[in-house]
Amino acid sequence: MKILVIGAGPAGLMAAYAARKNGAEVIVYEKMERVLRKFLITGKGRCNLTNAAPIDQFIENTMGNPNFLYSAFYTFTNEQVMEFFREQGVALKVERGNRVFPESDKSQTLADALLKACIDSGIKVRTRTPIQSLWIEEGKIRGAEDQKGNRIPADRVILATGGKSYPATGSTGDGYHMAKAADHTIVHPLPALVAFKTDDSWNPELAGLSLKNVSLITKAKKKKEYFGDLLFTHDGISGPVVLTAGRNLIQEGVVRENGEFKGVSFWIDLKPALSKEKLDRRILRDFEAFHLKQLKTVMKEMLPQALIPIVIEKSGLDPEIAVHQIDKKQREALVETLKALPIQGRGLKGFKEAIITVGGISVKEVDPSTMASKKVDGLYIAGEVLDVDALTGGFNLQIAFSTGYLAGLSASEK
Ligand SMILES: Cc1cc2nc3c(=O)[nH]c(=O)nc-3n(C[C@H](O)[C@H](O)[C@H](O)COP(=O)(O)OP(=O)(O)OC[C@H]3O[C@@H](n4cnc5c(N)ncnc54)[C@H](O)[C@@H]3O)c2cc1C
Structure with missing residues (x-):
């Protein structure tokens, strides 16, 4: 034989x-x-x-x-x-x-x-x-x-x-x-276990930043959450949560043949271990402890430096405001952003850097x-x-x- x-x-x-x-x-x-x-x-x-x-x-x-x-x-x-x-x-x-x-x-x-x-x-x-x-x-x-x-x-x-x-x-x-x-x-073969391309203008500023224990939230037909580590690249996001989420999106049928997402929204929960209420209490404690300091300084207790201007801007707040001047509504906006920072995910990166092929x-x-x-x-x-x-x-x-x-x-x- x-x-x-x-x-x-x-x-x-x-x-x-x-x-x-x-x-x-x-x-x-x-x-x-x-x-x-x-x-x-x-x-x-x-x-x-x-x-x-x-x-x-x-x-x-x-x-x-x-x-x-x-x-x-x-x-x-x-x-x-x-x-x-x-x-x-x-x-x-x-x-x-x-x-x-x-x-x-x-x-x-x-x-x-x-x-x-x-x-x-x-x-x-x-x-x-x-x-x-x-x-x-x-x-x-x-x-x-x-x-x-x-x-x-x-x-x-x-x-x-x-x-x-x-x-x-x-x-x-x-x-x-x-x-x-x-x-x-x-x-039809698709690249999988691969990074995402994103359209966020702030991506290059975050390139190399690695976030531990966050969750990536995806919403196509249903909302899904993937907990773990995430990495920013110069033109997108990568890391274990991204690879797993991407493979699941293919399963959900919301990735086009060219790798682009169709009708999917993305957010990062920067504090998945805390409920909104607990996070609000934690922020209040920080604000009370540093009440005369500016927001951009106090946020260092909670976030890596590179993310601070982005989170503050998305929350519609002034980075230089003294934290004792921040009212409940503004604090709520901050909590919302920390729990769901929006990301403009465009699609899967190509075969050149994909770990596997689906299909x-x-x-x-x-x-x-x-x-x-x-x-x-x-x-x-x-x-x-x-x-x-x-x-x-x-x-x-x-x-x-x-x-x-x-x-x-x-x-x-x-
Ligand atoms: C960066 C990276 C990291 C990975 N890490 C892991 C990991 O840690 N653990 C894990 O489980 N998986 C991992 N994988 C996935 C794993 O490598 C693949 O699933 C696995 O190699 C598939 O094995 P295979 O033999 O089917 O194909 P391949 O490993 O792709 O081998 C196919 C072979 O066929 C040859 N070939 C192709 N066309 C022809 C032809 N016409 N004539 C003759 N020969 C041909 C190719 O040259 C190649 O040598 C990783 C993949 C990548 C890219």
Whole structure:
């Protein structure tokens, strides 16, 4: 049984490993000069390879087609991923939120281990060899064709070319074209787990400012609130709350095909731990303690410097007013702004800096128990090229490992 794997990312290499273990002859084609380019930059170069939570939480954290992933998650679990790397001699550790990292804090340690396991088991890996198209005859896979037009024969092919995000790493959406040519449906790909572009004139002044424990409020059909850390960039906002909110907005169907938001309002609650009443009492205490001081000075007790002029202006107050002159109505306006600072969110930033791609090859045309294409006999599909994705926390790499392993195992069955 000869198996050709297209793409040497985590899904492709894990597929190759599983197929080889099952006795197949395996060759992996990778278009870049090196394998695992994206994998190396994951988790800011530390690689959050999986999560130590029970499998049902993987389903909960999966946003795109969680039910499709049941078999894959249970066939090759997070425990098995950890065991695989430990068997290769890599020590692992669990951090906040059950996130699993290598003890070395270097993704390179894991990349070296995965590649070595593949090479040692007899898998051939050809880099700098982009695959152009699938070779299909009468609905059956015959192999694939490289860019020079050379036909590479194979009994089974595993397509694991990744999505469209961070194209500099090699994931440029090639798999979508190959699958489409093979009669597969492609769910429109969108960049996700990515920063927002905003239209606020004050953004450049706030660039680099990081807010801890705030909440981002979104209102499309319903109001939703995301609690955590938020970062201002020169042209927008980023940070964990923004990434999660953006993915949920795609789910709500309020992101256009070009990534722009349709009919969504945004606010930041700068004091989510305090109700309006408690916040008002807190402000009153500050005003009484510093009653002769100017508002812009007293606000330093409550906000980072860069935000003070913006909050005061949005509240319609004079920054130089002595706080003892501020009446109840003005104080209420201040509370309103602190609890809901309006932000002009325009849309998701692009694929260039997106962590994942939402959309891809429709899972309706793939058998969830084998990862086999329902359109082409002998074609298997794994990883981010499929219309599956999850939130941050190591869940996306687990999807790549689990679907890759299952595809490799099934493709190598006689
Ligand atoms: C900055 C960043 C940080 C991330 N951090 C994390 C994290 O900490 N934890 C986590 O779980 N997830 C993280 N992710 C997401 C994770 O990296 C992906 O979900 C995962 O890499 C998908 O694996 P894959 O094998 O399906 O695709 P990829 O990793 O994209 O691999 C696909 C491979 O196919 C190759 N290829 C493409 N087209 C062709 C072709 N025509 N011929 C031959 N080869 C081809 C590509 O060059 C590439 O090597 C992060 C992503 C980014 C961008």
